[in-house]
Amino acid sequence: MSKFWSSLARQVNPYIPGEQLNDETIIKLNTNENPYPPSNQVIQAIDKESKNLRLYPSPTIDELRSEIGNMYGLSQDHIFIGNxxxxxxxxxxxxFFEPGKRIKYPEITYSFYPVYAKLFNISFEQIQLNDDYTIPVEHFYDSDGGLIFPNPNAPTGIYLELEEIKRIIENNPNHVVIIDEAYIDFAKESAVSLIDTFPNLLVIQTMSKSRSLAGLRIGFAIGNPELINGLERIKNSFNSYTVDRLAIAGAIEAIKDNKYFQQTTSKIIESRSYLEKQLEARHFDILPSQANFLLVSHKEVNAEILYQKLKKQGILVRYFQKPGLENFLRISIGTPEQIDKLLKKIDHIIKPSP
Ligand SMILES: Cc1ncc(COP(=O)(O)O)c(C=O)c1O
Structure with missing residues (x-):
């Protein structure tokens, strides 16, 4: 605490990101990054664009918006791009959320939501998940000030069917419903198809997970142009160039190289079911995930101990010291080789040789 801090700087509760270690020998399965490198087309485009760094980037990012729009059969005025x-x-x-009006989000969810709520002075109601960690749909009806949840939810990985999402939106006609689809490319289907029907639906996606670009920082929102304009108003009151030239150039190619995206995404989905089966055989309970991670707990070995022992042996997974998650580990899906190394270490920890 410093006397120079504003009351805002004193009050906020900053998000704590997963560890990023500078040791390349560590197998990093803690922040849901993609284990495969970005497409070559992306690398080449970034290299080429670096010659233009003298110039400011496009403040309207038209080309990338139009690429993303095309992917979903929407015009670019349905797309907003961010860092x-x-x-x-x-x-x-x-x-879209108003101080003084309560928003809803699940109690177990992406931990940045309470951070933003606090930062922007928005009150919130945390909705408890069902006993099986699914989202209790009816409890999201009739919110005071809007609502947000990830689909699939994080860190559970559990996917909510589109029919259920539709019911939630129908029961919140006067507020914005935000579906955070950070992991949707590893799941059944996106809610983007509902955008034409519901002017109050905003879908948010990222290139950090399925497009192997966590380091490039590209996220986007898809929604009715009225909502997109609202986002533009905020962005242009803050920084007109939040997305840089290299990121724009790389992201355009990441969308264009659909073949590479399909290949890497399918490999991760295959590895997810492999890891699931292998962990089940080793007495883990596993939530049914449609994301690029599994939330697991071992029937006998305590999660924090397992986390620490794996870390000592060069494998980083995510442990959350939070109510409801004390005995879970979140494991990002790695390459088959990384998964095999993880399983060997787990075998060593849970069945130490005599
Ligand atoms: C649910 C969810 N939303 C959003 C993000 C943020 O992704 P990024 O800022 O890298 O696009 C994450 C990252 O882990 C996430 O898990």
């Missing part, structure tokens, strides 16, 4: 979906989320809280 990672975290930034898009922050702008959305500012653009």
């Amino acid at each position: 990672g979906s975290d930034e898009v989320l922050a702008f959305s809280f500012m653009a």
